[in-house]
Amino acid sequence: MAKNKRFDQWLAQIPADIWSKITQIDELKGTRFEAFPPKFQIAITKYLNGGGNIFISGAYVGTDLFDDPKDSLSKSFAKDVLKFSLAAGHAALSGNLFSASPLFTSLNELKFNTGLNDSIYAVEAPDAINPAKGAQTIYRYSENSFSAGTAYKNDYGVVVLGFPFETIHLQEQRNELLKQIISYLTTVK
Numbered sequence: 001m002a003k004n005k006r007f008d009q010w011l012a013q014i015p016a017d018i019w020s021k022i023t024q025i026d027e028l029k030g031t032r033f034e035a036f037p038p039k040f041q042i043a044i045t046k047y048l049n050g051g052g053n054i055f056i057s058g059a060y061v062g063t064d065l066f067d068d069p070k071d072s073l074s075k076s077f078a079k080d081v082l083k084f085s086l087a088a089g090h091a092a093l094s095g096n097l098f099s100a101s102p103l104f105t106s107l108n109e110l111k112f113n114t115g116l117n118d119s120i121y122a123v124e125a126p127d128a129i130n131p132a133k134g135a136q137t138i139y140r141y142s143e144n145s146f147s148a149g150t151a152y153k154n155d156y157g158v159v160v161l162g163f164p165f166e167t168i169h170l171q172e173q174r175n176e177l178l179k180q181i182i183s184y185l186t187t188v189k
Helices: 005-014 016-029 038-049 061-066 072-081 169-187
Strands: 052-059 082-089 096-099 107-111 128-131 137-139 145-151 158-162
Touching: 016 137, 038 052, 052 169, 061 072, 061 082, 061 128, 072 082, 128 137, 145 169, 158 169
Parallel strands: 052 158, 128 145
Antiparallel strands: 082 128, 096 107, 096 137, 137 145, 145 158
16 A cells, blocks of 8 residues: 555654554544535635635535434525535545536646545545435536536525545646636636
8 A cells, every 4th residue: 555655654643642642542532534514514605694705625515414313504505505415425446537517627637536546545436416405417427427526606695516626637627617616616606
């Protein structure tokens, strides 16, 4: 297995007493990271309702919000504010994508990292996310045509990718996609 030297260097800088505290906390309650804790959901909602724009990406953007069957607030936040619903976790293996929107055609094909290497982490479980409440699919996973990204623009703008943006293989493609996203979000509707 390839090692990430930069990550190892970063880990080596963490003092032993901090590691001890992290271990104690993990042993007491386990590790659970939330991409969108309730206070963050409220802040994002207020920002967007004020006419803001947001770009979100990550392998667990959907599963984190839809994972708990009792958490109806997170599901509503995803559908009503971020304008997407979860279709599936572990949605793709290859990392290959194709454009599904005429607004994002300058990059007809993209590839994000799914293999181990020493420069970027492997995406193991990207989400398939469906557009909701006026959003549209902008990218699809090549192997199954599941929706990989959604976009919404009305009183505010949202672009959500079900995989981490930073794992797109080519810097030129990341730059071009980011330009397209910024253009989409800043165009007056």
